[in-house]
Amino acid sequence: AQTVTQSQPEMSVQEAETVTLSCTYDTSESDYYLFWYKQPPSRQMILVIRQEAYKQQNATENRFSVNFQKAAKSFSLKISDSQLGDAAMYFCAYRSRLSQKLVFGQGTRLTINP
């Protein structure tokens, strides 16, 4: 079974600085998707970024980018120019191409210090 591990329960960063959230996963499959979701205090699950495993190029969405290392099974999220609105719980998730099921990590709570 696939597993996803986020080893940082909490992180904090100064406003306007850059922060990286770590995620590792375990799978025997070669074709899959990886996601980062943001959960603000409102509890909504907001998709931040998505990576397809067969694509070597790292995904980027404005200030959010990933470092996808397939061989190491690592999928970190970099947030540049951190803003107060980035404060949230962040979840890393895995999905096989053959399934719609999402497997989530434990989450990392990100605090932005003004």
Place this chain on the structure above:
Amino acid sequence: EAQVTQNPRYLITVTGKKLTVTCSQNMNHEYMSWYRQDPGLGLRQIYYSMNVEVTDKGDVPEGYKVSRKEKRNFPLILESPSPNQTSLYFCASSSRNQPQHFGDGTRLSIL
């Protein structure tokens, strides 16, 4: 507006009193799923449905039931709730190979 709607948003109830959390989506998605979120555990899948009348267990199905009589609706039923089912619940839907859309969550407290 494309959305997944869950009701209620909050519920406090007592052990053993049957309850249903409704989920409805307006995007004609085939796939729907229920997750529960607990501190330190992330979200875990309870049940999922690939289409009408097709449902299957996820990772933590004990104590829950679901049904999929219509494509848009996927209710979660707790026949005899217990305190260990106190959690934050999310319904999600998607079409094939597309990211899942999540509802806004239901906070259940079982006393």
